[in-house]
Amino acid sequence: MRSYIRGLSYYVPEETLTNQFFEEYLDTSDEWITQRTGIKERRRASKDVLTSDLALYASQKAIEKAGIDKKEIELIICATATPDHLFPSTACILGNKLGINGTPAFDLAAGCTGFIYGLSVADSFIRAGAYRTVLVVGAEELFKIMDMEDRTTCVLFGDGAGAAVVCATEDEDRGILGFKLHADGAYGDLLILPARGVAVELNERVLEEKLHFARMKGNEVFKMAVREMGNVAMEVLEELGLSPDDIDWVVPHQANIRIIQALAKRINVPMEKVVVNLQKYGNTSAASIPIALGEALEEGRIKEGDLLLLVAFGAGFTWGAMVLKW
Numbered sequence: 618m619r620s621y622i623r624g625l626s627y628y629v630p631e632e633t634l635t636n637q638f639f640e641e642y643l644d645t646s647d648e649w650i651t652q653r654t655g656i657k658e659r660r661r662a663s664k665d666v667l668t669s670d671l672a673l674y675a676s677q678k679a680i681e682k683a684g685i686d687k688k689e690i691e692l693i694i695c696a697t698a699t700p701d702h703l704f705p706s707t708a709c710i711l712g713n714k715l716g717i718n719g720t721p722a723f724d725l726a727a728g729c730t731g732f733i734y735g736l737s738v739a740d741s742f743i744r745a746g747a748y749r750t751v752l753v754v755g756a757e758e759l760f761k762i763m764d765m766e767d768r769t770t771c772v773l774f775g776d777g778a779g780a781a782v783v784c785a786t787e788d789e790d791r792g793i794l795g796f797k798l799h800a801d802g803a804y805g806d807l808l809i810l811p812a813r814g815v816a817v818e819l820n821e822r823v824l825e826e827k828l829h830f831a832r833m834k835g836n837e838v839f840k841m842a843v844r845e846m847g848n849v850a851m852e853v854l855e856e857l858g859l860s861p862d863d864i865d866w867v868v869p870h871q872a873n874i875r876i877i878q879a880l881a882k883r884i885n886v887p888m889e890k891v892v893v894n895l896q897k898y899g900n901t902s903a904a905s906i907p908i909a910l911g912e913a914l915e916e917g918r919i920k921e922g923d924l925l926l927l928v929a930f931g932a933g934f935t936w937g938a939m940v941l942k943w
């Protein structure tokens with residue numbers, strides 16, 4: 618038994634924030650953002666639209682693409698760093714909004730690696746014979762945890778969601794071939810949202826010190842992201858007896874064009890084989906890989922039978938890679 622992605626889609630909110638938007642009120646420039654990150658614009662969800670709503674819109678499209686009845690879904694996994702609430706989980710809220718109440722559902726907290734972690738869990742449940750149809754979602758509203766006065770974070774991120782209907786198949790020649798996951802909590806402080814859990818007592822200091830917003834030591838994250846994304850990509854390829862030359866498309870987490878270029882160089886894959894769309898959406902964390910994959914599918918770039926390498930790095934730190942045959 619294998620698992621494969623039967624339907625995948627994405628949703629991004631309409632409001633577009635260009636680099637000029639930030640230029641107008643912050644000490645930053647289109648030139649700096651473009652050169653250092655590759656990002657030109659990103660999407661922002663309005664106040665009354667929640668992460669679960671973005672997850673819903675992406676899921677509805679993915680279910681339609683998969684051509685299944687939503688009632689066939691046996692498990693919902695929502696990877697997010699920006700849940701509607703600490704509890705109930707966004708996956709439970711999504712199940713209710715989809716109208717498939719009673720279906721088991723849970724959130725998965727693995728930062729920007731969340732979608733690869735989610736696919737790995739779905740694949741494992743399916744291979745074990747527990748379920749045949751799993752909905753895996755990556756959904757984020759990062760603007761709601763951004764300090765819009767902090768130029769070192771607010772220009773980097775964006776809102777969006779992607780969803781995949783992962784199904785069982787007896788076909789040995791398609792689907793998820795393998796994955797490798799890692800995490801190291803020793804680096805937790807380098808990319809952290811300090812005060813939305815129980816660690817920090819809610820008082821005026823939280824607002825004064827802006828502990829309710831995301832913080833990142835970008836430079837240190839950058840170095841480790843390049844190294845570990847390269848390592849984990851090679852690790853999964855070696856385990857499967859594959860070489861980078863066998864890969865048709867690399868679909869990396871969309872954080873920074875310089876990270877992606879360094880990764881491509883490290884694993885010796887030409888940039889022509891790398892899916893990049895961060896110029897349009899910025900870093901959408903757990904949503905970035907399914908959005909990139911969804912767009913490449915829409916554009917007809919990724920075709921049936923193509924061998925894909927997904928690779929990501931994020932808060933935790935977490936990192937991972939997956940190889941699948943489309």
Ligand code: UT7
Binds near residue numbers: 770932
């Ligand atoms: O998705 C999860 C993982 N996250 C990532 O992978 C992000 C990883 N990190 C990065 O992408 C990059 O480190 C950044 C884009 C965040 C920063 O780029 P960098 O080349 O590492 O720059 P830096 O942090 O070393 O900062 C260089 C300079 C600093 O000024 P000084 O100290 O040299 O005077 C910053 O204050 O750039 C300054 N700077 C800015 N200037 C204009 C930082 N942000 C901005 C800004 N506009 N928005």
